[in-house]
Amino acid sequence: MKQAVTRFLSAVAMSALIVPAVAQAPTAPTAPSAAALPWLFVGSDIPVNTAWRFGTLASGLRYAVRQNKYPAGTLAIRVRIDAGALMEREDEKGYAHLIEHMTFRGTKSVPDGEGIRTWQRLGAQFGTDTNAFTTLSQTLYQLDLPKNDPASLDTALTLLSEMVTSANLDPKLVEIERQVVTAERALRQTPFAKRVQDVSKAVLLAGTRAAAADIAGTDATLNAASAERLRAFYNLWYRPERATVVIVGDADPATLEAAIRRHFGDWVGRGPAPTEPNYGKPETPKATSAVIADPQAPSQLMLNWVSQHDERPDTLADEASDLTRLVAVQVLSQRIARKARDGGSFLSGGAGYSEQRHVSDNMLVVTAPKAGQWRQALSETYGILADAVATLPSPDEIDQVAATIEAGLQAAAAGGATVQSAPLANQLVGAVDTGEVVAEPSFMLKLFDSQRKNLTPENVGAAMRTLIQSNARALLLSPRPVEGGNAAFAAALVEARATKAAARAEEKRVSLDDLGRPGAPGKILWTKVIPDLDVTRVKFDNGVELDLKRTGFEQAGVIVVAQAGDGLTALDPTKPSLLWTAPAIVQGGVGPLDFGGLERATAGKRIGLQFGASERSFSWSGGTTAAQLVEQLRLLDAAIREPRFDSNAFQRVRDGFVQNYDTIFNNPGSVFNAFASQPIHNGDPRFAMPTRAQVAAVTPDAYRAFWQPLFASGARKVLIIGDIDKSAAIEAARQTFGAAVTKPALRQPPSHLALKPPARLATPISFTHRGDPDQLLIANVWPTTGSLKDLPQMRALNVAAQIIQTRLYDRFRESEGGTYTPGVGSNQSETFPDYGVLIVNSQIKAERQADFERATREITQALAKDGPSADELARAIAPIASGNDRQRKLNMYWAQMLQGDLDDPRYVELIRTGVTGYQQVTAEAVRTAAQRWLARDPALRVIVKGAPPRAP
Structure with missing residues (x-):
C-alpha cells in the first residue's frame, strides 16, 4: 500500500510508522482523464496538488x-x-x-x-x-x-x-x-x-x-x-x-x-534504454531467526513480519486503510513502551511499520532486553502480541493516538503557508522515490476528519491482527554469548508463540490540572526593548525574566524555553558529573504524572517537553501555538517546580548505559566523542566519560541528590518566540512563571568558570577502538580563547577553520583520496571566558597518519604566514554569512541565541552582527588570527587506534 498522507500522519504522531488497513475509504471525486493528470498523479484518485506545477520534456x-x-x-x-x-x-x-x-x-x-x-x-x-x-x-x-x-x-x-x-x-x-x-x-x-x-x-x-x-x-x-x-x-x-x-x-x-x-532540454540518452531489473519478491528464508552475539552489540530483540510491497499508484482507499493501520501500530507501540516503564524484562521497546518500493513492507516490534533476560523479554513481548490478537483495543487507547495525530495535522495545516522550501522539495522527491503523491496539510486534515469515525476498536483491532498473526522473523543482538546460539533462539521463539495473552492494566484518566496551579500572578517590575532585534524583555517581581520575540517565520508556531540553574558552570570542576543521566529527567514524568500519564494528559494538544543541559543553564522546552501557550507554560513551570526523579526511569537509563557500554568501541568516531572531551577540556572532570563500573554504581538516591539542587532555585528566564500576540504572551507568563515561588540564584565560585584550553603535551593522548584495525582517527587541537573577548577575532578564526577545511579537502581528499571527511571546527565558549579550541580531525587509514599530520601542519602554518587569497576568503565567508542569514529566519535560532546573557552588551553585539560581522572579516584578520593561535604545532594530539585482535 501507499502512504503519501499517512507518512505525514506518522511523523506528527512522533513515530517512524506507516500503516495498511480496514476502514472504509471516502468516496473518490470524479477523476480527470489520465492524459490531463500531472505525471505524479497518474493512476491515483487523490486530488491533484495545485501548489505544484508539473511537466515533462520531450526527452x-x-x-x-x-x-x-x-x-x-x-x-x-x-x-x-x-x-x-x-x-x-x-x-x-x-x-x-x-x-x-x-x-x-x-x-x-x-x-x-x-x-x-x-x-x-x-x-x-x-x-x-x-x-x-x-x-x-x-x-x-x-x-x-x-x-x-x-x-x-x-x-x-x-x-x-x-x-x-x-x-x-x-x-x-x-x-x-x-x-x-x-x-x-x-x-x-x-x-x-x-x-x-x-x-x-x-x-x-x-x-x-x-x-x-x-x-x-x-x-x-x-x-x-x-x-x-x-x-x-x-x-x-x-x-x-x-x-x-x-x-x-x-x-x-x-x-x-x-x-x-x-x-x-537538449539531454539525449546514450544507446538503448536499460531493461528494468527483476526486483524479486519476499520469500521465507531457510532460517527465519538468527543470533548476533558480540561485545559491541546492543541488547536488542527484533520481531519482523515481512510482506510484498504493493507497487500500484496511491489512492484514497489506500490512505484510509493506512490510517487505520497507523493507529493500530501506535497503540501496540505504546503498550510495549508501557511494559518497559512498568518494570518488564526489557528496558525499552516499541513498534513500527515501513514500506520500501521494489523491496518489501515490514512490521517491526523491537525491545531492549535486560542483561541475561532475552528469553523473558521474548515471552513478555509475545504476551502483549497475544493480547492484541485476542482482545480489541479500548476506545481510550484509540482516542489518545488519534488525538495526537489530529493535533499534529491541525498544527501543520495552520503553518502550511510558511513551510520552508527544502522540506517541500524533499517531500516531492520522496514521493517520487516511494511511488506516492504529495498533498497539502489542509487536505491531510480533511482526509483524517473524514476517516476518524472509522477508527473503531473493531477496525483497529482487525488491522492489528493482520499485522502480527503470522509467524515473525526474528533477530537477537546480544553483547554476551547466547548459550545454544541460533538453535536455542529458534526453539525459544517457537515456545514464545504459545504465550498466553498478558493482562492489560487499566490506566486512569489524567489531565494537566493534576499538576497543580501556580499562585497569584506576578507583578511586572520593568520592561525593556532591544529595538533592532525586536526583542522585548520583562522582569517579574519574583526574579524571573521573560524575553519575547514575535516572528512570522513559522505561521502558528511558537517555541517556549524555560531556563533554571547555571548548567555546567554550576558543577564542581573537581568532581565527575552525572550529566549522562539527563534522559531520565523527562522519562520520569512531572509531579504526580509519570511519563505515560504525561502522554495521556497532552494527547490532542500541541505542547511538548524536552530537557537540555548547556554550559550556561538547564532548560525545559516545547513547541506550541498561541492558543495553547498557557498550557505549555504550565507544563514547563511544573517540570521545574515538581521534578519527579523517578527511580524506575533512572534505572532504565543506567542499566541501558551499562549493558550497551561496549557499543562505544565500534568505531573511532564514537570513541573520540566519548573519551576525548575531557582532555580537550584540559582534563576537567565535568567533561569526563564515566567507566562502566562508575555508571553501574550510581544509585537512585545519588541521581536525585545530583540533580535536585541544580534547579531548586526555580526558573530564572523564560523565552517565547514565534507567532504570538505580545500582550497575551506576557500575561500568560505572568500567570505561570511570574507566579512561581523562586529562590535567589546561587553565585558560582570563580573556579567554576576558570576552564582553560588544553595544556601543551609532548606526546599524543591515545584511545583504542574495536572496529576495523586499519582505521585510525587523529585530531589536532590548538588552544584559542573565549568568543566574547574579541568578536572580530572569533569570526576570523571561524573563517580560518573554513579555509583550512577547504584546503584539506582539496589536498588530502581530492588530490590524494586519503580521507572521506576531514573536519575542522573552531569552538569558542560564550560562557567560559578563557576557553576556546580549533580542532582538525579525520578518520583515515592508519598508514596515512603521518601524511595527514604533515598536510595539516603545512596548511595551518601557510595560512599563518601568508593568509588567504581574495578568492579563498570570499569562498569561506559567503557560506557562513548566507547560512547565518537563513538561520536568523528560524524560530529555533532565536530560541537558542536568546538563552544567552542579554545584559552583556558583547553578547547582544554577537547576535546583532551575525551576518555583517563575517562580511567585514579581512584576509589580514584571518592571517593575524592564524599567526597568533595556529602558527605553532597543536598543543594536543588525540589518536584513536584499532585495538589488537582479541585472543581466540
Whole structure:
C-alpha cells in the first residue's frame, strides 16, 4: 500500500510508522482523464496538488516546480536519477555510489575542483547546502541555493545538469575517488555493522534483489571499477527519462520551468534504454531467526513480519486503510513502551511499520532486553502480541493516538503557508522515490476528519491482527554469548508463540490540572526593548525574566524555553558529573504524572517537553501555538517546580548505559566523542566519560541528590518566540512563571568558570577502538580563547577553520583520496571566558597518519604566514554569512541565541552582527588570527587506534 498522507500522519504522531488497513475509504471525486493528470498523479484518485506545477520534456525528463517565499531569496534544487544499488549487476556493486562521487570531479565545461569552489562563491556550503547520496533505488543531488537571482540559478543548473549528463570520468580521478569511497565505507560501515547487515539481509530480504545489493560495494567490485566500466553504467542509467528535477523557492514558476528547459532540454540518452531489473519478491528464508552475539552489540530483540510491497499508484482507499493501520501500530507501540516503564524484562521497546518500493513492507516490534533476560523479554513481548490478537483495543487507547495525530495535522495545516522550501522539495522527491503523491496539510486534515469515525476498536483491532498473526522473523543482538546460539533462539521463539495473552492494566484518566496551579500572578517590575532585534524583555517581581520575540517565520508556531540553574558552570570542576543521566529527567514524568500519564494528559494538544543541559543553564522546552501557550507554560513551570526523579526511569537509563557500554568501541568516531572531551577540556572532570563500573554504581538516591539542587532555585528566564500576540504572551507568563515561588540564584565560585584550553603535551593522548584495525582517527587541537573577548577575532578564526577545511579537502581528499571527511571546527565558549579550541580531525587509514599530520601542519602554518587569497576568503565567508542569514529566519535560532546573557552588551553585539560581522572579516584578520593561535604545532594530539585482535 501507499502512504503519501499517512507518512505525514506518522511523523506528527512522533513515530517512524506507516500503516495498511480496514476502514472504509471516502468516496473518490470524479477523476480527470489520465492524459490531463500531472505525471505524479497518474493512476491515483487523490486530488491533484495545485501548489505544484508539473511537466515533462520531450526527452522524458520530468520536473516539478513550486513558488515558496520561505526563506526569502532562496531556492531548493533537487535532481533525482532513478538508479541506485538495485540497478547494479553482481560485478557492479558500488558503481552507482562511486559515480555519484565522480560527478563532483568535473564536467565537460567545469574543471575538477571548480564545481565546489563555484558552490562556495554562491554561498552554498559543500556537504551542508550541496550534497548527494545514493540509496537502493535512487541517486539524489541536492542544492539549497541561498540566492535566487537569474545568474545564480543558471550557474547552479549548469553545474547540476552537466554532472548528470557529462561527468568527467577520468581514469586518474577514478583511482583517487575509489580511495575516497573506500574511506567512506570504512567510516560508515564497521565490521560489526557489516555483520549485522549481512545477517539481517539473509533473514529479512530473502527472495528480493535487495538481499544481494550493496550500496558501498566490495573491494573486488570497486577495484575493478575502471573509467570505462563506470562510463558504461553512467550512460546506461543516467538518462533523461530516468531523471526528475525539482525546484522550490522564491521565484516565478514560469522562470523555473524555463530554466529547466534551457539546461536540460537538449539531454539525449546514450544507446538503448536499460531493461528494468527483476526486483524479486519476499520469500521465507531457510532460517527465519538468527543470533548476533558480540561485545559491541546492543541488547536488542527484533520481531519482523515481512510482506510484498504493493507497487500500484496511491489512492484514497489506500490512505484510509493506512490510517487505520497507523493507529493500530501506535497503540501496540505504546503498550510495549508501557511494559518497559512498568518494570518488564526489557528496558525499552516499541513498534513500527515501513514500506520500501521494489523491496518489501515490514512490521517491526523491537525491545531492549535486560542483561541475561532475552528469553523473558521474548515471552513478555509475545504476551502483549497475544493480547492484541485476542482482545480489541479500548476506545481510550484509540482516542489518545488519534488525538495526537489530529493535533499534529491541525498544527501543520495552520503553518502550511510558511513551510520552508527544502522540506517541500524533499517531500516531492520522496514521493517520487516511494511511488506516492504529495498533498497539502489542509487536505491531510480533511482526509483524517473524514476517516476518524472509522477508527473503531473493531477496525483497529482487525488491522492489528493482520499485522502480527503470522509467524515473525526474528533477530537477537546480544553483547554476551547466547548459550545454544541460533538453535536455542529458534526453539525459544517457537515456545514464545504459545504465550498466553498478558493482562492489560487499566490506566486512569489524567489531565494537566493534576499538576497543580501556580499562585497569584506576578507583578511586572520593568520592561525593556532591544529595538533592532525586536526583542522585548520583562522582569517579574519574583526574579524571573521573560524575553519575547514575535516572528512570522513559522505561521502558528511558537517555541517556549524555560531556563533554571547555571548548567555546567554550576558543577564542581573537581568532581565527575552525572550529566549522562539527563534522559531520565523527562522519562520520569512531572509531579504526580509519570511519563505515560504525561502522554495521556497532552494527547490532542500541541505542547511538548524536552530537557537540555548547556554550559550556561538547564532548560525545559516545547513547541506550541498561541492558543495553547498557557498550557505549555504550565507544563514547563511544573517540570521545574515538581521534578519527579523517578527511580524506575533512572534505572532504565543506567542499566541501558551499562549493558550497551561496549557499543562505544565500534568505531573511532564514537570513541573520540566519548573519551576525548575531557582532555580537550584540559582534563576537567565535568567533561569526563564515566567507566562502566562508575555508571553501574550510581544509585537512585545519588541521581536525585545530583540533580535536585541544580534547579531548586526555580526558573530564572523564560523565552517565547514565534507567532504570538505580545500582550497575551506576557500575561500568560505572568500567570505561570511570574507566579512561581523562586529562590535567589546561587553565585558560582570563580573556579567554576576558570576552564582553560588544553595544556601543551609532548606526546599524543591515545584511545583504542574495536572496529576495523586499519582505521585510525587523529585530531589536532590548538588552544584559542573565549568568543566574547574579541568578536572580530572569533569570526576570523571561524573563517580560518573554513579555509583550512577547504584546503584539506582539496589536498588530502581530492588530490590524494586519503580521507572521506576531514573536519575542522573552531569552538569558542560564550560562557567560559578563557576557553576556546580549533580542532582538525579525520578518520583515515592508519598508514596515512603521518601524511595527514604533515598536510595539516603545512596548511595551518601557510595560512599563518601568508593568509588567504581574495578568492579563498570570499569562498569561506559567503557560506557562513548566507547560512547565518537563513538561520536568523528560524524560530529555533532565536530560541537558542536568546538563552544567552542579554545584559552583556558583547553578547547582544554577537547576535546583532551575525551576518555583517563575517562580511567585514579581512584576509589580514584571518592571517593575524592564524599567526597568533595556529602558527605553532597543536598543543594536543588525540589518536584513536584499532585495538589488537582479541585472543581466540
